[in-house]
Amino acid sequence: MTNTEVLIHELVEKHGKTRNALMPVLQGVVSREKFLSEEAMIAVARELSLSAADVYGTASFYTFLDTKPRGKNIVRVCKTISCHMQGKEQIIKAIENHLKIKVGETSHDNKFTLLTANCLGWCHKGPVMLINDEVFPSVTPDKVVAIIEEFSKKTI
Amino acid sequence: MEQKPLKKIDIIFGWDDNCTPIQVVEKSVKKTPESIILDMIDSGLKGRGGAGFPTGLKWKFARNEEADAKYVVCNADEGEPGTFKDREILDRVPEKIFAGMTICAFVVGATEGYIYIRGEYNFMLKTLQQKIDLFNQQLHELKIDFQIFLRSGSGAYVCGEESALFESMEGKRGEPRNKPPYPTVSGYNGKPTVINNVETLVYTSEICRMGPEEFKALGTHDSRGSKVFSVSGDTPIAGIYELELGMPLKDFVDEFGDGDTKAIQVGGASGHCVPRKKFNDTIIGFEGIPTGGSMMIFNSSRSMYNVLHDYLEFFTEESCGQCTPCRIGCQQLLKGIEAVKKGERPPTYLDDLKRLTATMKIAAKCGLGQSVANPFTSIVDNFREEIIY
Numbered sequence: 001m002t003n004t005e006v007l008i009h010e011l012v013e014k015h016g017k018t019r020n021a022l023m024p025v026l027q028g029v030v031s032r033e034k035f036l037s038e039e040a041m042i043a044v045a046r047e048l049s050l051s052a053a054d055v056y057g058t059a060s061f062y063t064f065l066d067t068k069p070r071g072k073n074i075v076r077v078c079k080t081i082s083c084h085m086q087g088k089e090q091i092i093k094a095i096e097n098h099l100k101i102k103v104g105e106t107s108h109d110n111k112f113t114l115l116t117a118n119c120l121g122w123c124h125k126g127p128v129m130l131i132n133d134e135v136f137p138s139v140t141p142d143k144v145v146a147i148i149e150e151f152s153k154k155t156i
Numbered sequence: 157m158e159q160k161p162l163k164k165i166d167i168i169f170g171w172d173d174n175c176t177p178i179q180v181v182e183k184s185v186k187k188t189p190e191s192i193i194l195d196m197i198d199s200g201l202k203g204r205g206g207a208g209f210p211t212g213l214k215w216k217f218a219r220n221e222e223a224d225a226k227y228v229v230c231n232a233d234e235g236e237p238g239t240f241k242d243r244e245i246l247d248r249v250p251e252k253i254f255a256g257m258t259i260c261a262f263v264v265g266a267t268e269g270y271i272y273i274r275g276e277y278n279f280m281l282k283t284l285q286q287k288i289d290l291f292n293q294q295l296h297e298l299k300i301d302f303q304i305f306l307r308s309g310s311g312a313y314v315c316g317e318e319s320a321l322f323e324s325m326e327g328k329r330g331e332p333r334n335k336p337p338y339p340t341v342s343g344y345n346g347k348p349t350v351i352n353n354v355e356t357l358v359y360t361s362e363i364c365r366m367g368p369e370e371f372k373a374l375g376t377h378d379s380r381g382s383k384v385f386s387v388s389g390d391t392p393i394a395g396i397y398e399l400e401l402g403m404p405l406k407d408f409v410d411e412f413g414d415g416d417t418k419a420i421q422v423g424g425a426s427g428h429c430v431p432r433k434k435f436n437d438t439i440i441g442f443e444g445i446p447t448g449g450s451m452m453i454f455n456s457s458r459s460m461y462n463v464l465h466d467y468l469e470f471f472t473e474e475s476c477g478q479c480t481p482c483r484i485g486c487q488q489l490l491k492g493i494e495a496v497k498k499g500e501r502p503p504t505y506l507d508d509l510k511r512l513t514a515t516m517k518i519a520a521k522c523g524l525g526q527s528v529a530n531p532f533t534s535i536v537d538n539f540r541e542e543i544i545y
Binding site for chain 1: 234235236237238239240243274275276277278279281307308309310311312313324325326327328329330331345386387388389390394395396425450452458462463466467470473474476
């Protein structure tokens with residue numbers, strides 16, 4: 001069994017072998033691998049006795065269940081109105097310049113994927129950024145670059 | 157119209173050491189379910205997620221259903237732009253939510269409860285799970301047959317729509333179901349389900365603690381009690397405030413505005429935009445403009461075209477795509493205002509677009525598509541020249 005298959009097997013053991021367990025299982029895979037590969041979705045389908053099309057159908061609906069390859073860290077900058085008013089453009093630009101990528105792309109060292117997100121629920125402390133599950137409210141262009149550098153050092 | 161002056165309240169985040177949430181549960185399960193339902197109806201509590209359905213009735217409908225299983229679901233999929241109150245409640249007083257869920261379960265006869273929290277709040281999952289485990293343990297010790305489980309979303313605004321949320325919990329695409337049947341008849345797993353917003357559940361446990369009278373004394377005839385507001389935008393004091401319902405918008409602007417407020421978006425992207433000239437005669441409450449709590453303040457430096465553009469972009473991306481009026485409607489509205497702005501379409505095209513939103517209001521399957529008309533017409537009607545020029 002590959003590492004992914006082992007992980008999926010463990011997740012199914014934990015959450016149960018029913019369709020109701022599909023979201024937690026997919027979330028568990030994404031939490032470790034950052035995206036759902038075709039292989040992973042087929043393995044999940046097999047473990048839960050679903051069709052692979054059903055698994056893909058569910059996965060492709062959710063923004064946080066990526067089916068395209070992603071870097072080891074996913075950076076999401078909120079782009080909705082309050083953060084827009086508080087300067088998300090400068091934040092995105094600072095990250096783009098620092099990582100030499102555009103929104104939607106992954107850095108060459110595969111350490112970061114930069115994405116935008118709809119309202120992250122920190123409108124009083126914008127602009128806000130998520131890296132993986134961690135939240136960084138009230139960021140500035142200087143701060144985001146420093147935070148990304150921190151993550152870069154931590155990521156092998 | 158009946159109105160109340162702006163008044164800060166401290167019910168949601170207040171803490172009574174002599175009557176903690178678990179003690180409220182202990183006290184409540186000694187009453188009869190019927191008397192708790194009567195208290196809820198008497199209090200006048202309406203859902204705080206935005207739709208405003210009377211909570212006591214919802215519980216009564218679920219109680220009256222015959223089924224081998226029933227569920228209580230806490231809707232913590234807070235996704236409306238400008239809303240962040242539920243995150244604060246989940247962070248600061250989660251035990252009050254658990255207590256509300258337990259009392260609801262006792263009333264309707266449920267043994268399982270779920271909290272569905274948006275994926276954007278994953279950072280709080282670990283602490284929340286620890287607090288749930290502790291509470292479940294306390295319930296076990298009190299021999300109360302109810303357990304709470306935590307489920308998380310994966311970044312889909314539409315899953316805040318109750319039937320889409322059930323679909324998501326069942327491992328499917330978060331596409332809203334046809335209604336009826338309503339959740340109290342057929343919800344999670346097709347079983348009778350009470351689904352309440354985070355804040356509503358806290359008020360239910362608070363009403364059990366202090367009695368319906370104290371709650372009812374606040375607010376107006378149609379909008380009893382208080383409500384937590386998420387204040388953002390052009391304000392020097394952005395944040396979370398619990399306020400008595402029924403205040404004129406003018407009071408709100410005087411308290412939170414920066415002195416140059418030109419409009420307030422009440423109720424988030426799916427809510428209504430109120431311009432300065434209407435501040436005096438707009439009441440915040442179910443008799444005026446209701447809100448799930450989002451209050452976004454815009455001063456005169458802001459372009460309302462940009463605001464509307466942001467909202468339409470939001471809806472275009474978050475529309476689940478299941479029904480045509482919403483999927484195509486949102487795209488056309490966005491393209492439409494861009495075309496008017498560029499001069500590719502005449503200003504009168506805005507009236508065609510308004511007719512499109514009227515169609516969406518009737519034909520869209522769920523609240524998402526139906527409510528796009530609110531921001532669209534209120535912004536276009538009040539700031540037409542900003543959209544055109």
